[in-house]
Structures are given as structure tokens and as C-alpha cells.
Amino acid sequence: MRLMVWVAAITLVIDQLSKWLVVHVMALDTRLAIDVLPPVLNFRMAWNYGVNFGLFGGGSGATRWVLISVALGIVLVVLVWLRRDPPGRMGMAAAGLLVGGAIGNVIDRLLYGAVADFLNMSCCGIDNPFAFNVADIAIFAGAAGLVLAPGRQDGKRLKKGA
Template sequence: MAKTMPKQSHSSRASGAGGSLAPWLGVAVIVILADQLTKITIAKLFAYGHGREITPFFNLVLVYNKGAAFSFLAAAGGWQRWAFTLLGVVAALVISYLLKRHAAQRMFCTALAFIMGGALGNVLDRVMYGHVIDFLDFHVGAWHWPAFNVADSAICIGAALLVIDELRRVRGTR
């Protein structure tokens, strides 16, 4: 007699429990590679603090950030290097768990993969150099947005995708 498989509910299929991590880790690796290649290129082409005007509102400039976003805790005395490194590693582990558990949710996992890639890109900088390399400098007149990098951009894109995904989920438009 043939065994019948229990019928899966829509919610258990949507969660993707036990899904493959590979595609999402692949996205994170692409983000890390893009981040590290751009940082290496800028570090080779520019001296610290020097830059080049690209447009009237955008420069490339090599700067270092020992802190977190917007140089938060940059002058804290060195402990922040390891605290932010640990935070990035823990975030990557939690994200890996969430990616495995919700692998079928494409936008959610894409967002998490971008965040993971960005976090680990900056973790690599902290471990290798003791600071994060930033080089994207947008400005209006004399007002400059704090310099940032590809990893930071990926984190912001991932956060925006998480918000969009949640709004779609709440509205039932998935």
C-alpha cells in the first residue's frame, strides 16, 4: 500500500523551512567581492584624505572609519573595532539562520543577503586594517554626507527591501 504524504499548508511552504542557503550566500559573496574590490582599488589609487571630484555633487575620497555608521564611537579607544566585528559576525550567523528558515521568501532573503554581505565586507576591513575604508562622498555645496562604501550601500538597500517586503506582506500583495 502506498503511503500518502501529508498535505503542506501554504504557510509552511512559504516559510521555506529547510531551504537552500546557497543562492542567498551567493548574493552575499557577490556583495563582499564588489565591496572589497572597490575598496582595494580606491586604496591603491588615492592617498588617505585625498580624492577626486567626479560630478558637482560627488567625489571619490579615501577615508578611514574606526567607528560605526557616521563614525559613531570612532574615537572610543580601540575596543569598538572588536565590538563591531563581533556584532557583524553575530548578525551574519543570525541572518544565516533566517535565510535557511525562510529560503522561499525571495525579497526577504535578498534583503538579508545584501545586509549580510555588507556587514561581512566591513568586518573584513576591521579585521584586516583596524578600520573600515570609505570612499563615496556625496555633497551639496559645503555640506557633505558622511563618506561610505559599497558595503554600507548594500546594508541600506537590504534595509529598504525589508521595509518593502513587510509592507507587501501586511497589505497581502505578495
């Protein structure tokens, strides 16, 4: 469990530090766009009031609190699951990514009323209109890792190939 806490803490710090630098130091919230390595990497300010790709982003105060509650509920479910059926080191690291990313986006909703998305990547003639952040990457990687990490079965660790 200690590994999960460390990974979550490091993920949270990297996420919040990157958002603070981009929004407050680089003033992306007023500049709106900074080309870093066009078209592969750009900073594009996007305040996400909903979930992925702005879905359910009505911007109401109720939506904000519902999304905060859902994120914290998911974190709680993951923590309970980890206590009951620890998935091993790789699974614990994946859970840390998911938990740290979820808490990072919750902090954004509490501070700004929306999630600060700023990373935009395009390639090969495809112009990606969407932005994301470090927390989003961590949540995706953590969820994928938890799906792929073997758990326990009948109190014993699953063996490779079983």
C-alpha cells in the first residue's frame, strides 16, 4: 500500500506543479496558446467543466460537485479494493497513478471550478482539437494498469500464464 501512496503523491505533485506553471507562470489562461513543438506538442488552454472531452459540461455548480463526488467515490472504491485484494507492485503503482490523477482533477475543480487542460498533441496531418493534462494521462495509465495487473485468486497470487 505504501507504493500506491508514494506513486499517488508524486503524480499529484507533478500534475499540480505542471498546471500551476502553465496557468500562473506562463499565463496560458490569458494567452490561450503556446506552440512548444508544433504540431506534435502545443499548450492550448481548455477549462473542462465536464468529464472526458467536455461531456456533461453544463458548467453548473451542481455538475461540479457531482463530478467531485464521483471522482472521490472512485478513489474510495479503488482503495477498498486494494485492501481486500492487493494486485502486486505493478497494480499498486497503477492504482497510485489513478488515485493521484483523480485527486489532481478534484483539486482543480475545487480551486478553479473546472479542470485545467493544456496539453495538445497532433501528428501526421491529423489536427487534434482536444486538450488534456498530466492527471488525465495518469488516470488512463492507472486504469489500464489495473486491468492488466493480476490480482489474487483464493488468497494466492496468480502465477504467470495461469
